[in-house]
Amino acid sequence: MSRHRMLALAAPWVSCYGWADAYSPSLCVTILTLFGVICMNILTYYRSLVVFACFPCMNFLLTGPSAFATEIARQSDMVVRVWPGEPPEWDTPxxxxxxxxxxDSRTVAGHPVIRLSNVRDVELHVFPATTxxxxxxxxxxxxxxxxxxxxxxxDLEGLEVAKRFQEAGVxxxxxKYRVPSRKMEPKWQPAVQDIQRSIAMIRAGKVTPNVPAHVGVLGFSAGGNAAFHAATAENRLYKAVDAADAExxxxxxxxxxYPAWIVQDDxxxxxxxxxxxxxxxxxMFLAHAENDKHQVFNSVTVFQRLHAVGVPAALHVFTGxxxxxxxxxxxxxxxxxxELCVRWMRDSGWLLLNNSDSQARTGDE
Structure with missing residues (x-):
């Protein structure tokens, strides 16, 4: 690197710290160069410690989102196929x-997002938690x-969320529900079928040997729309396929x-x-941003309807x-x-603060 180039790079630092008042730019460049060499030697000496401490972040940044999500997926206890054969009829990709x-895809919190398309194999990636x-x-x-x-x-709204709830004791x-549903009417139907079947399997002990006392559904955006329809459906939207669907x-x-497409735009x-x-x-627990492109009333109106009939609900609206x-x-x-959602579960008596085991039951009961 030329001397003029080094001076140009050093100029902002020199100006920022006011060194130009006391030292010449040339001397500042020399100081910064020596400082950089010292730092590189230290990092080289402790490279094993640095790599170990920063492995999760380095893994994400260096290998990309797909590899990072694969690493999280390996931490799941199992992957369970939801349908024993073909799922209910739909426009299979x-x-x-x-x-x-x-x-060029949008990033979130400075990191890429995995966007899976043409999903036909419906799976539950299970992250079991203990008290x-x-x-x-x-x-x-x-x-x-x-x-x-x-x-x-x-990853953004699936595996990463599952890992975070597992760490919180849930x-x-x-x-992994079926998409796209371009030809289906309504579009949420395949997702709701997959949700209903998943809940039935969990309660039948086909996902984990210990059947939880409480099984809920959590969804984001379109997934939140599907979760809402699953929670309000009066009937099962598919024909029973085995004993898990007995009830x-x-x-x-x-x-x-931030559920989408629940209320009318106008x-x-x-x-x-x-x-x-x-x-x-x-x-229901609801969370939304006041400036969401899918208007906040998708959550507010649901909360108001629940409150009007005495159904317990929590609503959190975030700014910006x-x-x-x-x-x-x-x-x-x-x-x-x-954390607010987990606290809500505890306040509801499903997940006790002292991690009491009295709420759990087994599949033999």
Missing amino acids: EKAEQDISTE ESGKPSPVTVVICPGGAFNILAW NAAAL ISPPDFAALI RPDQFREQIEITAETPP SGHGFGARIDGRADDLWP
Whole structure:
């Protein structure tokens, strides 16, 4: 590097720290160069320690989002196929499943997002959690990524969220549901079928040997729309395929994170579809940003309807977070929504503060 180039690079630092008042630019360059050499020697000497301490971040930055998500997926206890054979009839994609993200795709919290398309194999990626006494968690949540029913934000709103809830003591199962659903009407139907079947399998002991006392569904954006329909559905949307479907079992609760397409654009106090909220509707947790492109009334109106009939509900509205923030830490207030959701579960008595095991039951009961 030429001397003039080094001076140009050093100029902002010299000006910033006021060194130009006391030292010549040439001397400043010499000092900065020596400082850089010392730092490089230190990093080289302690390279093993640095690599070990920073492995998760380095793995993400150096190998890309797909490899990072694969690493998280390996931490799941198992992957369970949801349908024993072919799923209910739908417009099966002709192309193979793939991540369609590019270098120009939107990032979240400074990192890329895996966008899975052509998903035909419905799977639950299971992250089991335990109480402080080492017994299985009494709560399981099925996590549904968003993606406009066209793709799945698989790491941002799936695997990463499941891992975070597992660490908080909640069993989590990231659902890889079928997309796209371009020809289906309504578009949410395949996703709701996959949610209903997943909950039935969990309650039948086909996912984990210990059946949790409470099974809920958590969804983002389009996944939040599907979670809402699953929580309010009066009937199973597919024909029973085995003993797991012996009973119709709605979720015990639902968490809707910036849900989309629930209310009418021009009449945000009205639902888009004929959905009835009754006293039997499961409790719900809602989180949204006030500046979301999918208006905040998708959550506010749901909360108001629940409150009107006495169904327990919690609503959190964040400032300036936009749409699609997932559960990544970005230094904003919305970073806290997973902890708020877990606290809500505890306040509801499903996940006790002392990690009591009294709420858990086994499949033999």
